[in-house]
Amino acid sequence: xxEMTRQTGTYEVKRGLAEMLKGGVIMDVVxxxxxxxxxxxxxxxxxxxxRVPADIRVDGGIARMSDPEMIEGIQAAVTIPVMAKARxxxxxxxxxxxxxxxxxxxxxxxxxxxxxxxxxDKFAFTTPFVCGATNLGEALRRISEGACMIRSKxxxxxxxxxxxxxxxxxxxxxxxxxxxxxxxxxxxxxxxLQAPLPLVQEIAxxxxxxxxxxxxxxxxxxxxxxxxMQLGAQSVFVGxxxxxxxxxxxxxxxxxxATTNFNDPAILVNVSRxxxxxxxxxGMDELNVHYEDRGW
Amino acid sequence: MxxxxxxxxxxxxxLALQGAFGLHVDALDxxxxxxxxxxxxxxxAGVDRLIxxxxxxxxxxxxxxxxxxxxxxxxxxxxxxxxxxxxAGMILLAVDVSDGRADQVGFSAxxxxxxxxxYGRQNQSFxxxxxxxxxxxxxxxxxIRAPRVERVGDGVDVLAKLDGDPVLCRSGxxxxxSFHPELxxxxxxxxxxxxxx
Numbered sequence: 206x207x208e209m210t211r212q213t214g215t216y217e218v219k220r221g222l223a224e225m226l227k228g229g230v231i232m233d234v235v236x237x238x239x240x241x242x243x244x245x246x247x248x249x250x251x252x253x254x255x256r257v258p259a260d261i262r263v264d265g266g267i268a269r270m271s272d273p274e275m276i277e278g279i280q281a282a283v284t285i286p287v288m289a290k291a292r293x294x295x296x297x298x299x300x301x302x303x304x305x306x307x308x309x310x311x312x313x314x315x316x317x318x319x320x321x322x323x324x325x326d327k328f329a330f331t332t333p334f335v336c337g338a339t340n341l342g343e344a345l346r347r348i349s350e351g352a353c354m355i356r357s358k359x360x361x362x363x364x365x366x367x368x369x370x371x372x373x374x375x376x377x378x379x380x381x382x383x384x385x386x387x388x389x390x391x392x393x394x395x396x397x398l399q400a401p402l403p404l405v406q407e408i409a410x411x412x413x414x415x416x417x418x419x420x421x422x423x424x425x426x427x428x429x430x431x432x433x434m435q436l437g438a439q440s441v442f443v444g445x446x447x448x449x450x451x452x453x454x455x456x457x458x459x460x461x462x463a464t465t466n467f468n469d470p471a472i473l474v475n476v477s478r479x480x481x482x483x484x485x486x487x488g489m490d491e492l493n494v495h496y497e498d499r500g501w
Numbered sequence: 502m503x504x505x506x507x508x509x510x511x512x513x514x515x516l517a518l519q520g521a522f523g524l525h526v527d528a529l530d531x532x533x534x535x536x537x538x539x540x541x542x543x544x545x546a547g548v549d550r551l552i553x554x555x556x557x558x559x560x561x562x563x564x565x566x567x568x569x570x571x572x573x574x575x576x577x578x579x580x581x582x583x584x585x586x587x588x589a590g591m592i593l594l595a596v597d598v599s600d601g602r603a604d605q606v607g608f609s610a611x612x613x614x615x616x617x618x619x620y621g622r623q624n625q626s627f628x629x630x631x632x633x634x635x636x637x638x639x640x641x642x643x644x645i646r647a648p649r650v651e652r653v654g655d656g657v658d659v660l661a662k663l664d665g666d667p668v669l670c671r672s673g674x675x676x677x678x679s680f681h682p683e684l685x686x687x688x689x690x691x692x693x694x695x696x697x698x
Contacts, residue, residue, distance in 0.1 A: 209629050209630065209631070209663060209664060210629060210630070211627040211629050212627055212628050212629070213624065213625060213626065213627045214624070215627075215628050217628050217641075217643050217684055217685070218623075218626045218627060218628055218643060218645060221626065221643050221645045221681060221684050222623055222626065224520075224521040224524060224555075224684065225520055225521055225555050225556050225557070225588070225589075225645055225646075226556075227519070227520060227521060227522075227523065227556070228517065228518070228519040228520060228522070228556070229519045229520075229556070229557060229560055244559065244602075247559070247560045247564065247567075248560070249519060249556070249557040249560050250557075284559065284600060284601065284602065284617060284618065285557055285559060285560075286557075286622075286623065286646065303624065306622045306623075306624055307623075308622055308623035308624075308646070309623065331624050333623065461560070461563075461564070462564070462567055462568075464519075465518050465540065465564055466540060466568070469540075469541075472568075
């Protein structure tokens with residue numbers, strides 16, 4: 206009997222995993238113990254990184270890809286997908302993460318950028334990529350470079366949801382406006398967004414971003430997760446919001462339940478009750494470094 | 502061939518605790534079959550078929566308990582509600598699961614043994630053309646960190662194999678696939694399920 210042809214790294218396969226992660230919570234973890242807590246709470250995936258964004262802010266300095274040993278420890282500890290971050294434009298970090306067999310690579314503004322004008326050519330990889338975006342133009346530029354999932358950036362490590370809301374509203378508001386545009390207006394939209402015309406035309410036809418849209422950056426409570434979902438995000442990333450809170454395990458679990466039941470206020474009451482203190486957070490006007498400005 | 506006669510289905514419930522439930526709804530829409538998202542017990546009213554989508558089986562298993570859905574769903578499946586489980590859905594319907602979490606409990610509705618992520622991690626995820634004799638056709642099949650069927654019990658029909666591994670099985674009114682028909686535009690397997698007696 207002849208073996209049937211199998212193709213790895215196809216668009217269907219890369220995007221497919223993003224589809225499987227919808228309606229769930231991807232949690233930032235810095236060690237195997239936190240990864241177990243995340244999996245026990247019902248996370249659909251974990252994001253392995255050296256320090257959560259709140260600590261990167263406090264410590265300052267250059268933030269880089271995590272030590273492979275730490276990533277391997279997390280891969281051994283859980284059965285759910287493991288993602289990891291590479292610096293913007295640092296394709297060698299991405300090559301290392303691919304060789305480590307991580308399930309998704311996040312080319313992330315939370316780490317210090319390695320290239321001031323070029324992002325990674327994500328088509329060159331078998332491992333799929335997620336990238337951040339503050340607006341639709343940025344999202345479409347990342348998709349044109351091969352990203353198969355977009356996350357609205359928000360402002361990581363702050364516990365302040367306001368930027369996540371701004372970015373989601375900007376991306377989805379423009380998607381809605383494009384569906385009302387006629388042919389000549391689509392040319393203008395492509396120019397205005399600095400994005401490829403075929404992607405703009407695809408949005409006009411489907412009424413959706415060409416890849417799944419998740420929300421990240423500043424979510425700290427079950428209500429924040431439900432807000433992102435009601436605004437139109439298809440999943441949420443929660444970073445510092447869990448492991449910088451007073452009692453991470455019940456909060457992680459509550460955020461998972463709020464993400465599934467985002468439209469049911471009666472359930473949101475139950476899951477929001479008695480969770481202890483959320484992360485203290487930093488207001489947007491107190492910030493020295495705005496990660497959202499990283500990415501071109 | 503399935504699809505020629507009138508459908509037996511009135512309303513398909515699609516379990517929407519987590520995962521690719523939206524794509525199953527799209528597939529059913531394309532077939533003109535009505536569907537409804539299932540998150541809590543009251544959503545089950547009027548549903549005469551059920552799809553358990555792909556996603557993370559560990560997350561779905563926990564949410565079945567937290568949303569008090571496990572017992573009502575087990576009762577309906579026990580009463581013969583036709584069910585289609587894709588990928589994570591196959592894991593939740595299988596009798597034996599290896600490489601799962603110790604506390605992961607499914608519906609034991611089809612007598613197969615599966616290994617979670619049995620084809621490897623995401624870099625080993627793949628697409629292929631899969632011949633399916635009951636459809637009299639080959640369909641595009643997308644395998645994402647897919648479960649591998651390692652044991653098939655009596656009374657389970659293997660409807661498709663990939664290089665010797667069963668990847669599509671049926672036991673009475675329970676249909677399970679290791680792959681994701683909802684990730685392609687080919688609707689013939691959804692049609693087959695909606696016509697299943």
